[in-house]
Amino acid sequence: MDPRGFPTSLPEFQRVFPDDAACAKYLEAMRWPDGFTCPKCGLCGAPYRFLTRSSVVLRCRACKVNTSLTAGTVMQGTHTALPTWFWGAYLVTTQTPGQSALQFQRQLGLGRYETAFQILHKLRAGMVNPERDTIGGRYPVEVDECYIGGRTRGEGRGVHHQATVVGAVEVRKRKDAEDRAAQRRDSHEGGIPAKKLVYASRLRLRVVSSLPTRLAMLANPSGAAPRN
Ligand SMILES: [Zn+2]
Numbered sequence: 649m650d651p652r653g654f655p656t657s658l659p660e661f662q663r664v665f666p667d668d669a670a671c672a673k674y675l676e677a678m679r680w681p682d683g684f685t686c687p688k689c690g691l692c693g694a695p696y697r698f699l700t701r702s703s704v705v706l707r708c709r710a711c712k713v714n715t716s717l718t719a720g721t722v723m724q725g726t727h728t729a730l731p732t733w734f735w736g737a738y739l740v741t742t743q744t745p746g747q748s749a750l751q752f753q754r755q756l757g758l759g760r761y762e763t764a765f766q767i768l769h770k771l772r773a774g775m776v777n778p779e780r781d782t783i784g785g786r787y788p789v790e791v792d793e794c795y796i797g798g799r800t801r802g803e804g805r806g807v808h809h810q811a812t813v814v815g816a817v818e819v820r821k822r823k824d825a826e827d828r829a830a831q832r833r834d835s836h837e838g839g840i841p842a843k844k845l846v847y848a849s850r851l852r853l854r855v856v857s858s859l860p861t862r863l864a865m866l867a868n869p870s871g872a873a874p875r876n
Pocket residue numbers: 686687688689690691708709710711712713
């Protein structure tokens with residue numbers, strides 16, 4: 649179990665978040681660890697709670713102002729039920745290779761592809777560390793571009809929707825990698841150390857639209873930060 653109580657396996661997930669109420673309770677505890685505080689009048693204390701279709705509304709007992717449980721989160725204004733978001737967050741944070749919106753839609757049993765796409769996009773954006781620093785100061789950075797997308801349903805032959813994505817990756821060397829590899833014979837394959845001496849560290853990706861933007865980014869790859 650994660651220190652904040654978020655489950656790290658499927659059986660744990662089922663035990664911790666069996667229904668809507670469990671998800672709402674967890675979310676409220678995460679948002680107001682010391683108990684609900686009214687954003688309008690600042691009063692601390694147990695609010696009135698009302699269930700809505702997809703979330704919970706908390707009403708201050710003093711000034712009677714309503715606060716949505718999901719307001720100010722990636723789930724703000726959602727029509728999707730909380731457990732679906734929680735399942736989504738679990739899938740996004742536990743699956744190492746990442747996943748497509750189509751896979752996401754199937755696994756969550758969502759009727760609309762657009763809903764799956766939006767949830768996935770919001771969860772990914774929410775995972776970006778707001779205090780991260782730029783790369784390129786301490787370690788060398790390699791930059792390249794690629795094209796993502798292509799023919800989609802309904803499009804014929806010819807021009808397809810493609811986005812140009814520029815990536816900058818920090819290249820780091822393993823500490824004393826050569827010495828360590830040289831000490832062990834079984835870590836060699838035909839004289840080549842089995843472990844690679846360099847590895848990819850932090851990564852920055854950004855969709856770019858025009859050639860001037862691309863050229864500017866190549867000149868300053870450390871600023872290559874993902875923006876939606
Ligand atoms: Zn209040």
